Amino acid sequence: MTKRQSTDMRQWLVALIAIFAPWRMAAAEVLTTPGHVTVGIMNSVPPYVIENPSSGMDIDIIRAAFNELGATTTFIHVPLSRLDGLLADKLVNASVTVAPNPACAASKPFNHWHDGLVVAREFADAVKTPADLAGKRFAMFPKAATVLGPHLEGLDLQKEQPIIATEYYMALRLIIRGRVVAYLGDYWALDHLWVTLYGDELDKRPYVIAADFPPSPHALCFADRNLRDRFDTILARMKSDGRITAIIDSYRTPR
Numbered sequence: 001m002t003k004r005q006s007t008d009m010r011q012w013l014v015a016l017i018a019i020f021a022p023w024r025m026a027a028a029e030v031l032t033t034p035g036h037v038t039v040g041i042m043n044s045v046p047p048y049v050i051e052n053p054s055s056g057m058d059i060d061i062i063r064a065a066f067n068e069l070g071a072t073t074t075f076i077h078v079p080l081s082r083l084d085g086l087l088a089d090k091l092v093n094a095s096v097t098v099a100p101n102p103a104c105a106a107s108k109p110f111n112h113w114h115d116g117l118v119v120a121r122e123f124a125d126a127v128k129t130p131a132d133l134a135g136k137r138f139a140m141f142p143k144a145a146t147v148l149g150p151h152l153e154g155l156d157l158q159k160e161q162p163i164i165a166t167e168y169y170m171a172l173r174l175i176i177r178g179r180v181v182a183y184l185g186d187y188w189a190l191d192h193l194w195v196t197l198y199g200d201e202l203d204k205r206p207y208v209i210a211a212d213f214p215p216s217p218h219a220l221c222f223a224d225r226n227l228r229d230r231f232d233t234i235l236a237r238m239k240s241d242g243r244i245t246a247i248i249d250s251y252r253t254p255r
Contacts, residue, residue, distance in 0.1 A: 037071045037227075039220070040086035040095030043079055045168070047192045047251035048111065048218070051077050058096065058218055060247045061110050065234045087221055094220045094227070099147075105225040108232050109217030110244065114188045115141075115148060117211040118171075123181040124208050130155045133182055139163040139174050140184035148184060151213045168193050175207050182210070191253040202254070 039062055042049055050056040054075040066073045076092060083095040087104055097106060098113065119127045127133060131154030140148075140162050163180060165171040168189045174180045183190070187209050194205050222228035238244045 035071050036074065037066050037094065038074045038076060038092045040076050040078060040083050040092040042083065042096060043077050045189055046196070047188065047253070048113075049077070057248050057251045058111050060250075061238070061244055062220065064243065064247070065110075065231055065238060068234045068237075069230055084221070087223060090223070093224065094222045094231075097219050097221045098216060101221050104221035104223065105228040107220040107222065107228050108235055109219050110235055111218040111248065112215030113147075113186050113218070114215055115144075115185055115213045116187045116209045117213075118175070118183040118185065118187050118190060118207050119210045120175050120178070120181055120207055121205075124210065127182055128210050130184070130211070134160065136160075136181045137163070137179065138182040138184065139165040139171055139180045141165060141171075141186070144184050147216055148213055152184075172197075183207075188252060192251070195253050 041054075041058065041062075044051040046056060048056050048058045050059070054077070059075060062075075063073045076086060078086060080098070083097065084101060084103070086092045087095045094107075095104075097104070100106070117127070117130060123136075127136070130152045133155055138160070142164055145152075145157050162184070163174065165174065165183065165185065168185070171183045171185060172190060172193055175183060190207070191202075191205070195202070198204070220228070220231060222231070235244075
């Protein structure tokens with residue numbers, strides 16, 4: 001490396017530190033601010049999570065619980081794969097988790113994914129179970145093999161090589177354009193997207209739900225067990241008095 005290259009590299013590193021250090025320092029400040037909680041949450045997945053401004057089922061439930069604890073809430077949106085890292089790096093007080101994480105103190109579930117076998121209408125008679133997808137073109141969400149694996153009996157995912165739909169818009173377009181016969185994923189999100197794009201003509205949806213899978217829980221991972229316990233106490237109260245159901249119903253698309 002020449003002297004000029006070495007100087008340029010140092011300047012580049014200094015610039016990166018200047019960009020990211022204030023954000024990390026601000027995050028660390030927030031963690032110790034009395035009456036304030038910072039939560040890591042996935043990027044926009046309506047109706048569960050909506051960005052700009054932060055809203056949706058999950059966010060409204062979390063915000064309401066912390067409000068009852070006397071705390072305001074800031075949400076940091078990142079891809080699902082980075083949520084555990086935010087907590088490990090002490091950039092948030094808690095982060096949403098959709099899978100068991102022994103490295104944190106997990107709350108009770110506050111919401112659930114609603115995954116199902118979503119089949120294009122023209123194939124509704126031919127595809128009624130996951131096993132019926134053998135030899136057919138279909139899509140699924142990332143990590144569906146892990147989450148739904150026990151419920152996909154008779155379907156060899158390695159042999160079939162499904163399309164991985166990283167966004168619900170992609171899944172819906174694949175169905176509309178006839179690229180796939182089915183999608184394995186959350187149909188609440190798909191319904192919400194359909195209504196957003198095409199209005200309330202629900203009977204014109206180009207798909208049917210051939211099978212439901214057991215709901216997968218959303219929980220919060222906490223670094224502080226005491227805060228987790230206080231959150232769980234409020235969560236139980238919100239479930240008992242119907243507030244969680246009311247929040248979910250306010251976003252859910254009727255079927």
